[in-house]
Amino acid sequence: MFDDLALFVAIVEAGSLNQAAARSGTPPATVTRRLQRLEQQLGVRLLHRSARRLVPTAEGWQYYAQCRPLLHALTQATQSLDQSMHQVSGSIRVLAPVNLANGALLGAWPGFLARYPAVSLELELSNEVQDIVGRGADLAIRVGPQADSLLVQRRLGRIELVLVASPAYLAQHGSPADPDALSQHALIVAEPIRAWRFRDPASGAERTLMPTASRLRVNDMRLAVTMAEQGFGLLLCPMTECHAAVERGALTRVLEPWRPAGRDVFAVWPQQGFTPARVKALIEHLAAYAAMSPLLGGDHQAVAAGGLGA
Template sequence: MNKLQAMEVFIQVVDCGSFTKAAEMLNLPKATVSTLVQTLESTLSVKLLHRTTRQVMITSDGAAYYERCVQILSDVRDAEESLSRHRLSPSGRLRVDSPTGLASEILIPALPAFFERYPDITLELGSTDRPVDLVEEGVDCAVRGGELIDPNLIARRIGVINFMTCASPDYIARNGMPQHPRDLERHRCVNYFSAKNGKILNWDFTRDGERIEVALPGAIALNDSNAYVQAGLAGLGVIMMTDYLLTAHIAAGRMVPVLQEWRSDPLPVHIVYPQNRHLSAKVRVFVEWVSELFAAHPNLRLQTPRPSAVPADLQLETV
């Protein structure tokens, strides 16, 4: 038995949920597909699939073996790709994860240029503010903001995220403009809670060496950056969010900067991948592409003074 072929057949049967459909996809006789899976089960001495006349269901042992097969075949393809003469034109499936705001505002609009450069890569882009387990969830690499504490990940710092404090014009008209971070204790604020542990994050402000960190009152807390911005636009309260998600709304007059003399702690941005995983050509080119993308972005690049996000004619007087 060709073990790798048997693994490929097993994966296809699971993905299709049918021996017949798998045989069609693989252009193999149904009997060959069935024999390969049966031989695999005999060799492993475990039942991988439950078969009935109507459906095929994977067993718990089969589910565990399926995940390992997917990873093994991916590693084999990566190894072959890295040695092939087509190394400069990588191909195959690439799984990436990114925070929602970075995905929607930065990565996705730039992807046409990526696919023009690497047309043979098939990208699966996960978009969540929850920190995924790269190994457990089969993710090749991820873009992450904040300090890294996972020793099993290799990280490359590619940029920095800055924050702004804003509110809608209607909210400011109703409640006035805060003059000091402590004034926010008398305002409604939209809070952000960690998707990892559910903890509501404190707000931090720094000006001329003075630092203030406070927990602020709010009627709503969210854990998705795009939803968080929408809450601010809806007038639910003062928000603090990444500047690249707010600059267009400020320029259009939909949001008003608050406490412009105060800054929040910036977050480093890294692209990470598991240290025990072979860095394939497709992962390598994606890492380089994202690094170039951040380096060209005025709000995200490293070692660049933060530009003013507010045009002079849109800066408002305090009340």
């Protein structure tokens, strides 16, 4: 009925059926048939028609006066929605881990805002996995396997995990020869890395340890890195968090042949028929940024742009 209503308004404004037909690209016979259908649905005659003239009835004028502003408002709403879906503008609410957003992805945010001046970002940083829909977010950055079938996901990159200790700690306590020897050392366990997984350099088999006894257990990775630098134990942590300490010699990599299993980084968003252009633009920007980042390419090496899967 909406299309017939819009056609009626167009007929009144055009002043004739033929003009309205020409402007809409609709055959005159079709215009006449649709007008008659609308009058039948309303149970009232809307137009006085003759060979030369077309004049709205009193009811037709009343109907036109009431419907025209509604059609105008609906048209504006549709245009605004179209702009929201197809133009890179508006607000994007993003959930992300604190250290990742402040660390390996730190340079992505200013680059995106500079490229898209009509977009505003609302970043909510937390190390807890939050409900995207419940938090009203458009996008979330998550680390590790994603099993939620209600979310669309795109792999952005891979974070290398490393076992590190300070030179002072290793000088006093020695370096473990294999994962079994870790039980003889002081350990720093940082959430959310509860399981320590290593790959046997000889067989390729994965060995998983669940450290139960630890010198320090903390839910902040940066504090854990600081404590490891101070010589309080061995720490398994993302290279994104300790690369600076490793590069300046404050921390040393341990058990290097036993490669700890890395962790994939994903952009995830709710399943929906259409993803707004602004959200698509941010996903593409993050993927391109991660592809050029040595800290997100895996094995602490840069990954060629475009090498990440969707």
